[in-house]
Amino acid sequence: MIRFIPIIAGRLKKRQEEILESQDIEIRLLIDAIFRKYGYDFRNYSQAHIKRRILNRFQLSGLNTISEMTHKVLYDSDFVDKILLDLSITVTEMFRDPTFYKAVRQSVLPILRSAPFVKIWHAGCASGEEVYSMAIMLKEEGLLHKTQIYATDFNPVIIKYARKAEYPISRIKEFTISYQKAGGTRSFSDYYTADHKSAKLNDNLKQNIVFDNHNLVTDSVFAEINLVVCRNVLIYFDRQLQDKVIGLFMDSMPGGGFLCLGSKETLQFSTHNESFEPVVEHERVYIKKYS
Amino acid sequence: MIKRKNFQAVAIGSSAGGLNALKTVFTELDKKFPLPIIIVQHISADTDSYLPSLLDNLKKIKVKEADEKETPQKGIAYIAPPNYHLLIESDRSFTLTVGERVNYARPSIDVLFETAAEAYSDGLIGIILTGANNDGSRGLKKIREMGGLTIVQDPEEAEAEAMPASALEATNVDHVMKLKNIAKFLNSII
Numbered sequence: 406m407i408r409f410i411p412i413i414a415g416r417l418k419k420r421q422e423e424i425l426e427s428q429d430i431e432i433r434l435l436i437d438a439i440f441r442k443y444g445y446d447f448r449n450y451s452q453a454h455i456k457r458r459i460l461n462r463f464q465l466s467g468l469n470t471i472s473e474m475t476h477k478v479l480y481d482s483d484f485v486d487k488i489l490l491d492l493s494i495t496v497t498e499m500f501r502d503p504t505f506y507k508a509v510r511q512s513v514l515p516i517l518r519s520a521p522f523v524k525i526w527h528a529g530c531a532s533g534e535e536v537y538s539m540a541i542m543l544k545e546e547g548l549l550h551k552t553q554i555y556a557t558d559f560n561p562v563i564i565k566y567a568r569k570a571e572y573p574i575s576r577i578k579e580f581t582i583s584y585q586k587a588g589g590t591r592s593f594s595d596y597y598t599a600d601h602k603s604a605k606l607n608d609n610l611k612q613n614i615v616f617d618n619h620n621l622v623t624d625s626v627f628a629e630i631n632l633v634v635c636r637n638v639l640i641y642f643d644r645q646l647q648d649k650v651i652g653l654f655m656d657s658m659p660g661g662g663f664l665c666l667g668s669k670e671t672l673q674f675s676t677h678n679e680s681f682e683p684v685v686e687h688e689r690v691y692i693k694k695y696s
Numbered sequence: 697m698i699k700r701k702n703f704q705a706v707a708i709g710s711s712a713g714g715l716n717a718l719k720t721v722f723t724e725l726d727k728k729f730p731l732p733i734i735i736v737q738h739i740s741a742d743t744d745s746y747l748p749s750l751l752d753n754l755k756k757i758k759v760k761e762a763d764e765k766e767t768p769q770k771g772i773a774y775i776a777p778p779n780y781h782l783l784i785e786s787d788r789s790f791t792l793t794v795g796e797r798v799n800y801a802r803p804s805i806d807v808l809f810e811t812a813a814e815a816y817s818d819g820l821i822g823i824i825l826t827g828a829n830n831d832g833s834r835g836l837k838k839i840r841e842m843g844g845l846t847i848v849q850d851p852e853e854a855e856a857e858a859m860p861a862s863a864l865e866a867t868n869v870d871h872v873m874k875l876k877n878i879a880k881f882l883n884s885i886i
């Protein structure tokens with residue numbers, strides 16, 4: 406048992422720490438290269454998360470060092486697409502956290518009903534499931550026809566999926582259960598046509614949705630949004646970047662606008678906390694104060 | 697008992713049978729336990745997370761769900777929320793992510809252990825309890841590589857033996873113990 410011989414154990418530990426330090430530097434250089442060459446800025450993302458994803462790709466790549474990855478990133482744009490997907494985490498589902506949708510249906514939509522026209526922004530919409538869930542709910546509440554939805558993500562590959570509105574049939578059961586838990590008033594099967602492989606959502610859900618590329622770190626504000634939905638995106642950002650992006654949302658909405666975050670995201674520690682009031686605190690639904 | 701210095705945190709991974717196992721350990725635990733404890737218990741995604749209150753109600757040490765960006769404090773136990781991976785940053789704050797399942801699990805024990813091993817290096821104690829899969833084996837190996845202390849519940853005692861058995865196979869662990877002794881060992885840390 407080598408470990409109990411203190412000198413060797415100490416040396417081993419020191420070597421481990423040196424390797425780790427060098428690895429962290431290599432990863433930072435890779436992130437820097439992606440930013441300089443392609444403009445995607447991951448410098449203020451969770452380091453532990455970025456590191457796991459990069460090392461994962463590294464193991465799959467068959468390359469010898471992370472620095473070799475940096476070289477490949479600079480000269481091989483297919484490779485960068487892969488890394489971008491790795492770092493994006495596009496995992497999503499329809500009616501994720503059904504109680505959240507219930508809260509929006511009960512506490513937000515009745516207020517939006519009185520507006521002549523409604524603008525909603527889904528930031529970080531991934532493959533679109535969240536957006537179509539909202540569209541279904543708006544339709545059931547008689548609001549969809551007067552709503553414009555902007556659905557954005559910084560990953561162009563995932564936006565293409567979102568536009569298609571086609572999901573593996575294997576996921577429909579789970580979506581159906583969540584739809585019901587979320588207070589859906591019809592049969593979920595009214596909203597799609599299925600073959601043995603996939604389910605395609607009805608085109609009329611899409612009518613008022615515009616999908617577009619938008620990077621929350623580097624792109625600018627939207628105007629006069631009544632409801633911003635940004636769920637499970639901010640958890641990947643450090644506090645400083647979270648604040649910047651919440652500021653962006655704030656500047657995109659008038660007083661009385663709603664902001665919805667993911668179940669584990671909160672405004673509590675944000676410098677912008679004072680500008681909002683919780684509507685349904687537990688579901689992370691907030692309203693911007695009138696100043 | 698091995699006397700070792702400067703422990704800074706305990707990471708525990710458990711799966712099938714884990715509720716009872718954690719209850720046993722926490723019932724025995726000293727009220728003045730001096731380290732943060734960070735726990736991943738596999739739990740189905742849509743169950744309410746009642747585990748924190750269940751353990752908190754034992755009135756031993758404070759137990760709560762891990763919050764995003766929270767920094768673990770001495771004498772408090774943190775449990776990964778259902779459906780999120782729990783990662784430790786190098787400044788030791790928590791990150792929660794909704795990424796793909798790892799070893800069919802979210803939260804995954806490997807994700808916690810591998811990141812915690814780097815954040816705490818030889819200040820970490822890693823413990824694998826009962827479970828019916830092999831999550832945590834890689835993470836425990838990493839904890840050992842970083843100089844941390846590794847403990848596995850005796851598979852013979854475990855409600856499900858696969859997870860502790862797999863951990864024993866993956867790593868030359870420091871201690872194989874029954875739950876009562878794991879609690880005793882933790883209480884011997886000053």
Ligand SMILES: C[S@@+](CC[C@H](N)C(=O)[O-])C[C@H]1O[C@@H](n2cnc3c(N)ncnc32)[C@H](O)[C@@H]1O
Pocket residue numbers: 493494495496497498501528529530531532535557558559560563619620621622635636637638667794
């Ligand atoms: C985990 S998904 C969340 C999807 C959905 N909102 C939900 O909660 O189910 C995170 C999404 O955020 C996107 N994202 C990450 N960083 C971004 C950025 N800087 N700008 C815009 N989108 C970003 C990713 O591409 C990914 O699709």
